[in-house]
Amino acid sequence: MIQDYLILSVILFCLGILGVISRRNVFTVFMSIELMLNAANLAFITFSRVHESMDGHVMAMMIMAVAAAEAALALAVVILLHKHKGKLDTNVFSLLKG
């Protein structure tokens, strides 16, 4: 039972990674990160249930808060990107090229 929840969390997390590394669309990448956060949340809640302690719930709330902050900033960046480059492609950021 518990393991099933955790396995689901793992699967979602891996799908999130997949989204980050295989897509170039900024929005999709961003939402994949949200997905990974959600997967983590699920694991927290599950463990919280197992241990019958509500610290996991608190943690999940914090993650939500972080996710909200992240969303605000990331979307601001996306707007800037769109404004200056007119693109939604992560490959626009290539200043790191050696």
Added chain:
Amino acid sequence: MFAEVLFIAFAALSILGAIGLILFRHPMKGAMSLIVTMISLAGLYALLSAELIFVLQLIVYAGAIMSLIIFIIMFLNIQDNDLPIEEGRYLYLAGGIAVIIPIACFMIKVVKSIPAHQATIVGNGFGGVKEVGLVLFQDWLLPFEIVSLLLLVALIGAVVLAGKRRLLK
């Protein structure tokens, strides 16, 4: 029995939603399928008797954050030709899966090694607003305050970043 059926349904939905997110080309569709995942996760939280989180998942995640994302997508008025041309998308996907399988295997192995634990019946009020609130404001007060600061910073940052009109001039 009923809980198990529900679990399987929610799990299937959330996975489908996640797969949709990865596969849809247009972010709007992706966002929609992510919302499916979010809602099914909320259902799973309910199954885990986390009432407050269930509510918050629906309100904050599925409600606030996702609507913010969708709002921005619509605000930018994204057309098909705005989207990046991702020719090797499926190649990347295949490669990604190949790379991820060991990670998944490893994590699943870890999960399997956790001793099986049948859900016991939890006491009354587990995961309720009051109980979580008590924990939050007693044990987790300082982190909570710091998170609020973080939100404030993010707020200001977002305003500064998005508000710069003449950045490149």
Added chain:
Amino acid sequence: MFEYALSVIIFLPILTGLALLLFPLRGGVARAVGFIVSVIILFIGIELFLGFNGKSGMEYTEFHQWIPSLGVNYALGIDGISLLVMVAATFLFPMVFSIFKTRTKGFYGNLLLAQGAMLGAICSTDLILFYVFWEIMLLPIFFMIGIYGGDKRLSATLKLTIYTIAGSLLMLAAIIYVGTSYHEQFGKWSFNIADLQALSLSGGFAITAFLMFMVAFAIKIPLFPFHTWLPDGYTEAPTATTFILSAIMAKIGVYGVIRFVIPVFEVEFTRFAILFSLLGIAGMLYCGLAAIAQKDIKRLLAFSSASHMGIIALGVFCMNVQALSGCLFQIMAHATSTGVLFLFVGLMEERLGTRNIDDLGGIAYRAPIFATFFAIAMLASVGLPGTSGFIGEFLIILGAIKFNAFIGFLAGTTLIIGVCYMLWMFQRVFFEKGKERTESFADLNGMEILTFVPVILLIIGMGIFPQTFLEKIEPTAQQHVAQLTAVSASQIADTTVQNPGHTNHKN
């Protein structure tokens, strides 16, 4: 009263140096401060030297725990091996401050930092502490060459820094190896050199660690063929830096070998001694020959310095008390002769704006005092009896002859090689007809004479009364050599035991 003298001479310059870097001061003020500090240290150094009784063993020891879990301590002390290096590092700095005026405060701050770090490396008896100071030492040098050096300073300073850091990292690895093997053998952590002496290392790892140590020190000394940073570094560095590089920093390399390598790696040391002594000889010959072809007087001195360092290093590898004492003595003698020659060249450059030998000539007619002082330092550098250079060279050659007659013979050729390029240079710079440039060369002024007279007296004094110095270093040298000879004796015993076995096999 002198309980904390060593800490004082280490940290007074470091703290003053940092203060100079931090506070906005004019160059002149910084120079005055630096001069005062270095004179204070000079007096402490004299006091330490006079108070040292030389009955083999550490004196002026200080001991505080630093990282107890790893057995790293703040342990300081002076014995016969470090005494003369310490003396060189304390005695010679005031000269730098009193001669060169045209530098900014950053330069003086870095000089003080360098002095403190060098003294730290010289006085520490804990490997880790030594390593820390050893690395700190490089920083001010890096800045001094990189900021205040000559035209090609950037490549020179990069070469020097990367080269020495590469060597130091090898040494760090070896230090860790030594520490862990001590832990294995004795069940506790210690990096104190007195404890590490008890180690018995063998096998491939020990040889590798030994070679790593040797490479680190060989780069600093510098031993052939690791010397290639030296000509560029010495030439591009501002003269004061060249002076401390050649007079003190190079010596710390030799000192490190004696202090840390010999006690820990007796077996490997005796095994590789012949190889390293040949390297010393090769460096002496090679750099001595290269010196004759130099046009830049500073570069010529740089090669000459490298050539002498070869001989000094040879003194370490000969494994007898004469050579070792000679080497320790020569450390000081070389600092006062070749080091001081660098200062003279710096003065010349300051006055004439050139270091090219072809542009110079006839300085002796314009500046007899300068020429005389230069000549005395030069003669000490070529090892004329009656000057400090002779005692060291003679003892080293004497020891080398015992070690291996052929190496002794080759070591002896330093007498000839040194004299060839030095005389040639002296002739071109000081004699012959005066050139236009040198017409207006001003002789040393009162302050400069006052600065150099003590050194000149020291050169001659060390040549006539070397026993004052030798009697303090000899017991420790004796002890060190006794250790090595015990090892080589047991090796000989091993081989004699093995030989019958071999013949049995043949039968």
Added chain:
Amino acid sequence: MEQTANYLGLIPLLPLTGALVIGLLHMLTCTKKPLPEKLYSVLACIGPLLSFFMALVVLFQLKNMAPEDRFLSHIPFTWFAVGELHVDMGFLADPLSSLMLVFVTFIGSLIHIYSIGYMAGEENYGKYFAYLNLFLGAMLILVLGNGPVVMFVGWEGVGLCSYLLISFYTKDTDNVLAGNKAFIVNRIGDLGFVLGMSFLFWAIGSTGFDFLSLRENAHLLTPGIGFAICLLLFVGACGKSAQIPLYVWLPDAMAGPTPVSALIHAATMVTAGVYMVARFSFIYSHFPSAGTIIAWVGILTALLAAIFGMFQKDIKKILAYSTVSQLGYMFAGVGVAAYSAGIFHVFTHAFFKALLFLGAGSVIYALHHQQNIWKMGGLKAKMPITYATMLIGALALSGCPPFSGFFSKDEILFMALANGHPGIWFIGVLVAGMTAYYTFRMMFLVFHGEARDKQAYDQAHEPPAVMTVPLIILAAGAALVGVFNLPGIFGGSMSVSNWLAPSLVEHHPHVSIWLEIMAIAASIAAVVIGITIAYKKFGHGAEEPEFTGFAKLGYHKFYVDEIYNAAIIQPYKAIGSLISRFFEPNVTDLHVKFSTWLYTKSGKAFKVFQVGYVRIYAIYMVIGLSVMSFFLSQSIN
């Protein structure tokens, strides 16, 4: 047993102090108004004269002791002591060193006095006397040193002063080069000395590294090492005393002022090698084969230098080659184990050669620095004192009885014959004839015949008394000192040899008196023939000939300098520049170059991965994570 004499150290110290005082005075004043010459002259002469009187005191003190106890020592302090090595800064006066001491201080004082006249009006007057005093101090340390190391101090010290004085006129590059040559060649010899000394120490020096202790232990030397020590020390002597193959510096050394040539490069310093061999006679007497090598090197040098001397035209060069030639005799003497004969020749040679040089100096002085004998002539009338004294010197040099040179040289040749070296004896006699020839060639060309350069001749005059008086004193010495060592055949008792006996280890062979008479007759005949030929050719004036054939070869000194230049100096420089131009940047620096190359290359190789796209970096991260997970999952279960 030896006695202490606490004034011995003062003997070298006095001239050294003089050097210091004069040097400082000169150094501080020379760029401004120079101090008066009189001050320097007085200061300069005090030290040598006092040393001379103290040397006499030493001599008489020794004379009053029993012959076998004639050792005076003075050890002011321990110089350095490391392990078994214990070297005292100590001084030893025994018959050998006292003899050297007396004549070194005597001739040194005379030449100081002579220099007052010769150097008058020169620039750097003070510097000259500072160097001269320094030289005397170093020479006295060499003579008095009680062990090889202290001796080496003086040994190198005189080399330094020789360098300084040869290149005294520093404005002329050739002079400085001559000085450099002298110093470097001397250093080659010093290498031999140091190595020999070191071997000696490890062989027998650990119980005491002074001459007396070494002498007691000399029998412990093993043949191989002893032979090597003998040869190495002889290399040192070769350098200092200008023997084959290191003689080349001495002729060039004539670039210095003439009194310097007289003092350093004729009378005292160059004989230090002979002195040293005699000092080590306790070793050399154990190894006659090494002695034979020395003797042959010596006599061949004598021959070679005599050949060169016959064709020179520079008056100082002629004297220089004659010095080399006489030094060859001395080595032949000490080589055949006739140490006292060798030392006695050193003694007499000091007188007549100093005399000849000073006389030549007077001539040069009178002719305003003209040194070419083909530009002189007929000076007999103008400079009678110089002529008379130089004639005595020339006769002594040629070995004409009864002048001093005859007795000393003849003793050497006779000992060579007596000790079974007829070849050396024969060459020696031949060289004696050649010596007589070139000496009188010089005398005839300079003093007889017609004046070749009228203008210079008219201005020539006898030098002032301060220069002629030393000449007269030396002439008296050159004529008479032979009587100190008259052999039995002339009714003497070999007093110098007997005096030296306690310091030396030598055996006097007994041979028939007829052999001795025959040897003497041969020598005299050779001398007479030599002088006659010279008189025939040059006695009535002659013009400068064109040299051809062998003469040309001799005039150019067999092109030895050129050969050395091509075979040693040029390759040395070439190797130097090869190293600094080619090896240093291209070969030795190779490992540095290689590592920078490796860094650059590997940097470029890794650059491929730096595509710049964030997603790709994420992929790297995930790949890393994946590999890590793979290995971690192996360790689970």
